[in-house]
Amino acid sequence: MKARIFSGVQPSGNLHIGNYLGALKNWVEIQGDYESIFGIVDLHAVTVYQSPAELRAKILETAALFLAVGIDPRQSSIVVQSSVPEHSELAWMLTCVTPVGWLERMTQYKAKSQEQETIGDGLLQYPVLMAADILIYQAAIVPVGDDQAQHLELTRDIAQRFNSLYGETFVMPATHLPTVGSRVMGLDDPEKKMSKSATGSGHAIGLLDPPEQIRKKIMRATTDSQPQVDFDCLGAGVRNLIDISQAFMSWTSAESRTEFQGMRYGDLKKKVAEIVVSKVEPIQQRYREITSEPGYVDAVLAQGAERVSPIAKSTVRLVKERMGLYTAV
Numbered sequence: 001m002k003a004r005i006f007s008g009v010q011p012s013g014n015l016h017i018g019n020y021l022g023a024l025k026n027w028v029e030i031q032g033d034y035e036s037i038f039g040i041v042d043l044h045a046v047t048v049y050q051s052p053a054e055l056r057a058k059i060l061e062t063a064a065l066f067l068a069v070g071i072d073p074r075q076s077s078i079v080v081q082s083s084v085p086e087h088s089e090l091a092w093m094l095t096c097v098t099p100v101g102w103l104e105r106m107t108q109y110k111a112k113s114q115e116q117e118t119i120g121d122g123l124l125q126y127p128v129l130m131a132a133d134i135l136i137y138q139a140a141i142v143p144v145g146d147d148q149a150q151h152l153e154l155t156r157d158i159a160q161r162f163n164s165l166y167g168e169t170f171v172m173p174a175t176h177l178p179t180v181g182s183r184v185m186g187l188d189d190p191e192k193k194m195s196k197s198a199t200g201s202g203h204a205i206g207l208l209d210p211p212e213q214i215r216k217k218i219m220r221a222t223t224d225s226q227p228q229v230d231f232d233c234l235g236a237g238v239r240n241l242i243d244i245s246q247a248f249m250s251w252t253s254a255e256s257r258t259e260f261q262g263m264r265y266g267d268l269k270k271k272v273a274e275i276v277v278s279k280v281e282p283i284q285q286r287y288r289e290i291t292s293e294p295g296y297v298d299a300v301l302a303q304g305a306e307r308v309s310p311i312a313k314s315t316v317r318l319v320k321e322r323m324g325l326y327t328a329v
Contacts, residue, residue: 005141006037008041010042010044014208016194017204021244028071036075037304038066040079060298063078077307079304083301086316090316093319135171141173141174185236218273221237223269228262229261245260
């Protein structure tokens with residue numbers, strides 16, 4: 001029996017090459033090895049205001065991009081979080097066993113709360129909902145990046161606390177994540193991870209960016225004052241461009257050195273741009289094909305929800321029984 005995995009992406013902002021190289025590409029490669037559930041976590045997105053019409057459109061766009069990069073609905077379940085109401089139901093029950101102090105220590109809460117004048121309770125409770133996303137499917141493995149390690153550790157803490165209070169109920173998700181992909185930094189600030197929420201047109205390369213726009217963004221990417229690539233003294237911006245190429249091409253470090261050592265920065269950027277365009281264009285072509293077929297994406301999402309709902313319902317029923325809540329006969 002295959003182990004079950006769960007991971008998800010918010011349908012806000014534009015999916016970019018960092019999302020692809022850091023998560024989606026890896027999901028495609030491992031999906032056949034596990035019972036794979038990939039979520040579009042729209043309930044997380046509304047912790048800050050979203051235009052309703054834009055959010056609905058982004059949910060479908062995200063699902064279509066999942067399919068375009070190679071997630072196979074015959075192997076994997078693609079599910080919109082809000083279409084399985086048990087996510088929210090379990091989150092409330094987990095909230096009741098989660099100390100507030102645990103949530104106030106979360107680094108993302110601290111950082112985001114400092115950026116906002118008014119803080120919604122959803123921002124504080126966000127990690128509990130994330131725990132519910134994982135625990136509701138009894139996921140054994142959660143392929144996420146290092147930036148989500150604290151959330152995953154909290155998920156384990158919540159599961160352990162619930163199990164100690166009410167008896168063995170939840171599978172403890174693994175903390176060892178050998179399936180995490182590459183970490184891509186911003187083109188304008190290579191000290192910060194590429195982000196969907198960052199402002200600035202030169203920060204990220206969207207998976208749906210036209211080829212000429214991709215080339216322009218890369219040609220404007222931050223490098224350093226050196227004239228050419230020196231692997232013994234790589235600046236953060238140059239290292240990021242090389243890392244992007246290496247991740248797309250699946251090169252070893254030695255192969256990257258052979259390809260780029262001594263190359264002038266202008267030529268480096270042109271080479272990186274052509275690599276990115278060559279890898280992104282087939283995704284865009286597949287996206288156009290998928291979105292030109294009326295009703296196809298909706299059908300995939302309905303199938304995904306139908307497939308995972310029995311798992312979610314079973315978990316919620318078990319949790320209610322453990323807690324002494326009423327369950328209909």
